[in-house]
Amino acid sequence: MRQALLHALSCIFVPLFLFGQSTAIKAGKVLDPKTGNMLLNQIILVESGRIVATGPNTVIPGNATVIDLSSKTVLPGLIDCHTHELLQPEDERGFPPVISKSQAFRTIQGVAAVKKELEAGFTTLRDLDSEGAGFADVALRDAINQNIVPGPRMLVSTLSLTITAGHMNNTGLNPDIQIPDPASLTDSRDAMIAEIRRQVKYGADWIKLYATGTMRHVDPVTLEPVNQVSLEDVQAVVNEAKRWRKDVAAHAYGGPGAKNSVLGGVRSIEHGMLLDDETLKLMVEKGTFWCPTLGTYVPDNASETTELQRKIIARHKETFQKAMKMGVKIAFGTDVGAYEHGTSVREFLRMVEYGMKPLDAIRSATLRGAELLRMEKDIGAIEAGKYADIIAVDGNPVEQIDALKRVVFVMKEGVVYKNFK
């Protein structure tokens, strides 16, 4: 039994950086997202989880393990800045998961989910709300960091801040029964500050704020989303987060909730399909990032959309095109979990369909993502000194973005998790 388990584990983890041991990757083509150049016949040398040298003339030490990716295109590991690893597509239908599933079960589902993201080429995730699974995202992050389960590096936000009757409230339930809401109901600034402290205490890396409501809160005629925060609320949240050296991500479709978030100093706006010109301009001025999560609002079956959804999808596309022109910092974020884990590539396809160059879509999931997470020194490019987060695909994604569907190799911090050559 023990032997079978060890064998199973060895199929998952292939540790290649035994102390002092080097790994040399022979890469046929390496994309440098900074310049957009495709560098030919590179050798990437990895030691102790980091890239120590890269270039055409890198000397391979005699004891190095050699990985041959000479027929592949090699890229930095991808970064998804908006995921929900504790949420599953079925949770979006029927009973809310706080009623139908135990947190233990949801955590096990999360273990399976993170493995799928990793195998799809995502080596870093910012997970924005455990969606009622409490601090299970902290547990998942820590289990990955301790090599108990395979998964991407995670930055987690735990629960989120919302208001009573706003987003992430359970609705349509018997008020005589006490059922926990998925997010934290913080109806005053004092409550927001106290909740941030609790979340930091239990392991949050980021603070997530619901600055507007969700789809059910959008006025079907004016498309005005419900505003959940004042400028003073956002400032209080950002200041408290800053005390703990944390940043704030604001779910904001548009309107005053989005504007207050930008003026109040959040680091990123999430979704933002109804952002107006004034707020987009403010985002450029203040350097606020935007995770558009285009794909999550477009159902697989177009015939299932309502008129309101069709209007919002059209506005989302317009806003995305405007933001690109205006120079808003667009970071790749998917909302995966609302749809099947391991299929986040659909966001790249949607970005390119809406007019972004494939190279810029890749940049949003490498350099830009790293900048949003303040991890530029460690991730986002294949350079000496950075973590050895390296993936390879069949084909050239700069010419055909759907090459990112064919991830054949994944290394995170020098450990190979997938190698289907």
Ligand SMILES: [Zn+2]
């Ligand atoms: Zn989300």
